[in-house]
Amino acid sequence: MYKKCALCLALIVLSGRLATAGEIADALTEQAPEVTQGPLWAFFAEPLQPCSAELSREELATPGLLQTFYAELGYMPVWQSQARRTLLADTLLQLAEDGLEPAHYPLPEPLPDPNCADILSSRAYLDALQHLSRGKVEQARVEPFWRAPDSINPDPRPSVLTLAWQGLDDLPGAFAAARPTLPQYQLLRQAYGQLRNQPQQERPIIPAGRLLKPGMRDPRVPALTARLAAEGYLSIPPETDGASADLYDETLADAVRRFQVRHDLQGDGLIGNDTLTAMNTSAQARLDQLRVNLERWRWLAGDIEQETLLVDIAGGMLVYYRDGLPLWQARAQVGRPARQTPRLKSLVSRLTLNPTWTVPPTILREDKLPAIRDDLDYLTHNQMRVLDAEGRQLDPETVDWSRPGNIMLRQDAGPKNPLGKLVVRFPNPYSVYLHDTPSQSLFAKSPRTFSSGCVRIEGILGLLDVILSEEQCKDVSQRITRGRTEQVRIEQRLPIVLAYWTANVDELGQLSLRNDPYGLDAPLLQALDTAPR
Structure with missing residues (x-):
């Protein structure tokens, strides 16, 4: 001074x-x-x-x-x-x-x-x-x-x-x-800079209509072709007149599939409402989408460490970073909009091998009790036991299922257990974790908002190869094979971040634009566009 x-x-x-x-x-x-x-x-x-x-x-x-x-x-x-x-x-x-x-x-x-x-x-x-x-x-x-x-x-x-x-x-x-x-x-x-500097041309809206499949003819095809060509998904000039102008052919379908994958849609070449909505999104709306996600990275810049497990909620992906570089990744299933996966940072503290599953209260109330009331054998078919508040097993026949009171349902380890063979646990107030799942077919879907808040990971056993030493990994694999429920503490606790981005660029520079399943973009954009004070 x-x-x-x-x-x-x-x-x-x-x-x-x-x-x-x-x-x-x-x-x-x-x-x-x-x-x-x-x-x-x-x-x-x-x-x-x-x-x-x-x-x-x-x-x-x-x-x-x-x-x-x-x-x-x-x-x-x-x-x-x-x-x-x-x-x-x-x-x-x-x-x-x-x-x-x-x-x-x-x-x-x-x-x-x-x-x-x-x-x-x-x-x-x-x-x-x-x-x-x-x-x-x-x-x-x-x-x-x-x-x-x-x-x-x-x-x-x-x-x-x-x-x-x-x-x-x-x-x-x-x-x-x-x-x-x-x-x-x-x-x-x-x-964002590349998109912002592109000439902003007015593009016609592609009208809604019937589900469009490859091989069909439709008057919307010329507009569809022009849109895909303008955005670089077609390498050949579109035919705008002639006998094939309204034909949704395989070349055009391939371009649609590339568009769908980039926009986190099912890459099936079928043009329905979701694909049309993505195609009709204006350039300004896309710029705003990138703006809100730049803000999210600014928030978390101090949370992402050199070694981090990163769950991309909106993108349905898990990425393991070491020395700041992606070393392993897998598809993930996250919470549906009514049961959202929370945003948090914690430290991985332990693994549960061959886990049992204690049904969370919300799932018990909204999903399991209606199924049990319809058919008491639901418990036997799904290898579920009924426990009282002290953990003592009850006879299902003695429970008043219209008003069951303070009971718990616990599913034994096994092929029907929704947690699969492995749970990755970290302290948090939401009781969420990463886990294996028997619902493997859902990983091929997009978007992957199917869970009740926890994060299901495709091929989660492969994660053990990168977060454990070779000796530890071999020991854990053998214990999983034995089938007993066991807990394994993680001595070197690993940072884990669950966060939400609706736009992302991979290490190859490929921009991916996602749906906004939790509807978070609009409130953030409004706040971002509001002048300080």
């Missing part, structure tokens, strides 16, 4: 030359806490017009980012240079490349008091760095995300204030340093 004569001299001259802002900040940090109040001190000590009309009293009178930013610089103005102000304006415009709206970070028009203009410029600067680094929208407000206390590590990223102080000498560099370095963010940002 600007303190006493010796420090004032150090701020003016450092080693015979003009000190940079970074050197000033370093020098200030090393000094005693006594402050010589600079010209901006009055705005924080007692808010004055015109700044009090633009800034909340809390921003001026509490030690938040804005006041701390200036306190470290001795309450001296930092935007008096026209060159620096121009560079800040240009750098703020580039926020559009990250899906943020530059108009939400306005710089002040000329004001009678230049000190007030300086404060308003700093607010835009700090807001932009904060939003680019950690996200603009408060995550807990729109998409609550639970974190296990022992899974929260010190944030390795530089603080926003550190970025801001150092960035006074290199504004573009500060914004680049604030941006998440995750490959997933960088790839999605590139895809």
Whole structure:
């Protein structure tokens, strides 16, 4: 801070030359806490017009980012240079490349008091760095995300204030340093830029109609062909007239299948309502879809560690990352909209081999009790036992199934058990976990929202090969073969993140656009489009 004569001299001259802002900040940090109040001190000590009309009293009178930013610089103005102000304006415009709206970070028009203009410029600067680094929208407000206390590590990223102080000498560099370095963010940002820079041509809506199958003729085929060609799914010019113009042939069907796979639809070449909805989605809606997912990556940039199990809920995938690179992945079945898979971070703590299944209360009430009331033999056919609250087995004939009271249903381990041969457990308040499943055919579907909240993993035993040592994996495999229910503790607990993205770019640069099964995109987009304060 600007303190006493010796420090004032150090701020003016450092080693015979003009000190940079970074050197000033370093020098200030090393000094005693006594402050010589600079010209901006009055705005924080007692808010004055015109700044009090633009800034909340809390921003001026509490030690938040804005006041701390200036306190470290001795309450001296930092935007008096026209060159620096121009560079800040240009750098703020580039926020559009990250899906943020530059108009939400306005710089002040000329004001009678230049000190007030300086404060308003700093607010835009700090807001932009904060939003680019950690996200603009408060995550807990729109998409609550639970974190296990022992899974929260010190944030390795530089603080926003550190970025801001150092960035006074290199504004573009500060914004680049604030941006998440995750490959997933960088790839999605590139895809957003490519889509944003494409010419936005008006495309006709393809009308609804009967289910269209390969080999059929339909008057909508020319519009369908033109749409697929415009988006790069057809490598040959479409035939718009002639005898075959309305024929949905195999070449066109192959293009439709590629479109469907990229949009997380069943790649069967059948054109129904879901495929038509995806095809008729406007370019602006797709841009907005990428914007909300860039925001989700900004939220989670501090949660994704070098070694992480990552469940992509909307995409129905599990990916294991080691050293920041995808090492193993599998398809996943997640919760249906009425029973959503929660968003969380935790640590894998143990494995259950050949698990029994205690039916969760919701499934017991909504699914199992109606089936048992229809046919008491349902219990025998599904190898289920009835237990009281103390875990003692009951005779099903003695239970009043119209009002069964505080009972539990437990299914024995075996081929009919919905948890299969393995459960991967991690602490969380939702009682969800990863598990094997006998419902293997559902992995070929898309989207894969079939479960009651837990995450079913295709080929989950293969996960053991990458998270366990060779010796541990061999031992666990042998114990699974024996068929007994056993617990295996994981000594080196593995971070696991369950999160939600409706757009993703793989390591090959292929953009995948998903459905929004939980309807989370629209509320987030609305919040993202709302100006701060």
